[in-house]
Amino acid sequence: MASERVQVFEDSEADSASDVSYFSDASPPRQRRRPRRTQHLNPGYIRVDGKVPPVVHTVEYVGRRNRIFALRQSTKPFNRILESKVLANDQPHVGQGDGENAELEQRPIIEITTHVNSRRDRGHIRSYRRRDRVIRQPVTAAFGNARDYVSGSESEVDDVVSPFVVMRDAEMTIWSEHLKNALKAVVAYYPFFKLSEETLKIPSPYHILYHHRQELSTYRNNQPETHSAEYAATTSAHIDVLLDFLETNQCSGVRKEEELHKLDVPLATFKYFWLLLKPGSVVYAKRYNIWTPYIVSNIISGGDGQSIKVNGWLLESGGARVERFMESFTVPPWLGEQAISTLPVVPAAYWKDDLEAQNGLPMYEKCVAEGKMYWDLLQGPKYMQYDGHLVESGDRGRHAGGPCGFMSSRVVCDIAGLEKFMNMGPPSLDFAPPSPRRERPVRPPPKDHLPKSRPRCTCDNCADLRPAGENYSPWFGYEDLDPTRDTPPDDDLFYVLLSNTVPGFILGSRRWGHLNIAHLKPVETDKNAFNSLMIDEDIKVTVKALIGQFAANADGMIKPWGNDFIKHKGDGRIFLFHGEPGVGKTCTAECIAELTGRPLLSLTAGDLGIDSWRVEQNLNYFLDLGQRYGALVLLDEADVYLERRRARDIDRNGLVSVFLRALEYYRGCIIISTNRVRAFDKAFMSRIHVALHYKNLRNEDRERIWDNNFERLKRDSGGKVHVSVAAKDYIWESRDVRDLTWNGREIRNAMQTALALAEAESAEEGLDKITITEKHVRAVVKLSASFKDFIRDSMPDDTMSS
Structure with missing residues (x-):
């Protein structure tokens, strides 16, 4: 027979109601005031044969002011919960044990506590027994919803159940120091859960314990050599008590769920999906409609039948340094069983590879390759070719806005440049150099703490012993990295977690966009294109001699225009190509870009605008980008900006002055094409370094x-x-x-x-x-x-x- 103990203290606040709060032990702890026992309650424990049993189940009845006015203890789970008034009939059980001081010296290994709030008025309390037929459930179902739970007859603790009580989820208190140290030795990463607390409490359904069953079982037989034989034996025994409790607590449901995971097509139920979401494990979830790897940080459940929120993190540049960024994903409930690979959050171990969609690589290898490319792109702006759909980042979040749809164009991947240039465009939407906007950013979940060292036992013998070799955690050195100075960790997981999207400047449309790294590839320049130009050989020789010295790096890394000439103004080179339409002016600029391997930034009147203030802002914006990217800037058909000034046309004069001033201080290479050179202002003609005339075609x-x-x-x-x-x-x-x-x-x-x-x-x-x-x-x-x-x-x- 199971032993039981009951204590009652009548309190006028006993029958008040309180809200039910459900939460996951893997989520950030919610601030909730713990109930306080009244001074009349004996804090001791039930005894069996004079000893406190290893596992004690306690029900505490809580009053209006969060005071515990009655409690019950047993060696078995409580299948039915009494109302406070019913407890008055059990007064003979009060005071069992050997006295308060004796019981304080002994505590169980683990204690399972349930707090109960009564909803009945004191004058209307009566016993009540459920008569409707209810499906049998595990014993812990009693702690989730008292109204819907009726146990089987096998329980040895059987009392009158009341429908007029509100119960909070059960809570485990681990009193054993041996067990606490064992958990510290096996739990490597479990954010927002403090194993260092003096009183270690774990809410049901004990996620952290189920997630580390295998580690505890392994540790039981592989303890540190510093443990004495007696300490190791006690630790093993206490681990056995905990594992036995977990096996009994939800044994049938968990065992059945794990069998579903082993099927040819692995399945999962919503109730036990959390088993697959162990903090520190890799999962895939869609970000910007792209499957992206994350490390699970914690999960938050709203209760039975409510969605699960999975919080995870990845690594991404914040502009200057690589940081961890948190994201949240919602997993809505489903009925029955569902294939794990079809869920919105898929554990990496259950990912179903689609080699055609993954560039012929398994998903993990694909993520490693993309992460290495991302790290390479962090070294500085890089000239690339993009063929694919642009990332649809929406209107909210850290990377909001930007164009979408399919795009085939040369791009400059520039992660740091986005932060600098995205807001430099003019305010007008008509001619603004497009840049992603940041509207109403979504507030991310709180960032967790990343451990620096591996888990280890903290008993007296182990605490004073310095670990042999490196004891860094698997995530040591993952964040706050300067890509231009720091060496990345020699770990594939680091590259897996790096972002698979990158901001870039699209040369074809002169807009900023968000690029999918999977669609990026090195630029294949056509060095023979220049030889195919249908222009005079003298022009070819001149252009090749003047431009050839500006060849870029072969690896695609940007070579910005620098102070290669005289300091300050006049550092650049201005080329004028003039002739009839279609004789090869624009084509020459394109071939020069191919020959030198430099980006070509082709601008028209539509990019610059017509008002002098707008032209100045836009022109400086694009010339700054041209300087940063070492680009050849082509001002195609620039007649409207460079026509000679007139005495009475103030607007025209201001426009020409703005243009001349911008060109005066540019340090790069500008090519201006026109078919109306006779209309140019004389001040501009004096600034031209090389003027080439294109004859009509024969x-x-x-x-x-x-x-x-x-x-x-x-x-x-x-x-x-x-x-x-x-x-x-x-x-x-x-x-x-x-x-x-x-x-x-x-x-x-x-x-x-x-x-x-x-x-x-x-x-x-x-x-x-x-x-x-x-x-x-x-x-x-x-x-x-x-x-x-x-x-x-x-x-x-x-x-x-x-």
Whole structure:
């Protein structure tokens, strides 16, 4: 028979109600005042054969002022809870034991305590027994919801149950110092849970204990050599008591859950999902719609049937140093069993690999590779190629805003630059250099403390012993790193936890965006593009001699423009390319960028605006970026900003002055293209270092441009696209083509249109190979001729001639 002890002290506050509070022991502790025992209650423990049993179950009845006015103790779990008035009939049990002082000298190894608040008025107390049929549940279900729980008949502690009580979750108190030291030796990381507390209390369902069952079992037979035989035996015995209690407490549910985890398709139930969320373990959750690895910090449960909040952290740059950033993920409840790999938070051990989506690598290896790239990008701005969808970071959070959708463009990955330049753009949305905005940031969960050393026993013998070798925790050196100075930990887990997204400046759209590292790759520059330019050889030689000295590093690391020339103003180089449209001015700038391996920052009037104050702000913004990235800045068709000043046009004069002042102090390389050089202001003409004139194309030049387009099309398509001999003969010999006098840009557009027609025809016929025939070229020539005839007939002669 189980022994039991009852103590009652009548209190006028006994029958008040209090709120039920559910919480997880793996979550930050909630500040809740613990009940206080009245002075009339004996603090001793029940005894069996004169000894305090290793496990004592206690029910404490709490009054209005948080005072304990009655308690019950037993060696078995309580299946039914009495109301305070019913306890009055059990007065003969009070005072069992050998006296207060004797009992204070002995305590159980563990004590399971449940606090009960009565809801009945004192004048209406009566016994009550549930009569409706209820499914049998584990004994701890009684502590979760008294109204829905009725135990089986096997319990030896059987009393009248009351539906008019409110119970808090059970709480375990570990009194054994041996057991406390054992936990300190095996728990490496469990945030917001202090094992150093003098009174160690663990709320039900005892997450920390279930998460470390295996470690405790291993430690039982592998204790430090400093332990004496007696101390080791006692520790082993106390660990056995705890493990036996855990096995009995939720044995059937936990055992069944762990069997589900071992199936070919691992399953989990919501009730026991926390078993897979051990703090310190790696899980995958979606951030910005990308599966991202996190270290579990803690979990917070709202109670039965309510969502679980999983708090985790990853490593990311805060601009200058690598820091830990916390994130929260909500796991909504589900009925029955569900495949673990389909849940919003997936433990790494149960991740289902999709090699096609993971670039042919297992998920863990993919994360390691991306983490190493992220660390490499932290060293400074890097010139990269991006092909894929931009990260949709939304309007909230640390990385809010930015463009989205598919993008194929050269980019400069610049983590530190985002913090500096994101707010430097002008306030107007019409012409502002786009930068991610930060609106209503989501408040992250509190950051936990990262342990610096591994867990160890703190008994008297072990506390004075210095650990042999390094005793750093697995996460030592993970945070507060300066990427430009500090050496990263030699640990794959460090790289796994580094962010898989990076901010970057998109050169094609001149906007800041958030990039998925999986879509980044090194830039493959076309060094032969410059040789294919259809311009005078003298111009080629001049440009190559002047620009070739500015070649960038081969590894893609940015080489900023520096003080390579005279100090202060006039440090840069300004090139002027002038000539008719389509003769190769812009193409020359693009080929120079390929030749030197430097980014090309191409600006138009749409990027700079038209008001003098806006132009100054935007131009300085882009020139600062050009200086930082060592970019070639192309001001395409800059006529509007550099026309000669007039005495009565103050706005025009201010615009030109702003432009001249900005160019005066730029230390990099600027290329200005125009087809109206005669309208330029004289002050600007004196600032040009090299002016190159592009002559109109001859028929021989056009034939070479066609040939270059044919070769490029064949090379880029991998031989999939073929141009028929008849199509080439028609292009070279037809008078219709010659009379159009296409420039280089028009030839390229015609080639793309003919390719589109050929692709459509091949798709209709189900052919894999695409052939551009004479028919396709004739169709393009006919359309172009008709359009030019219409323009010539509808526009005045003076407009056409200008």
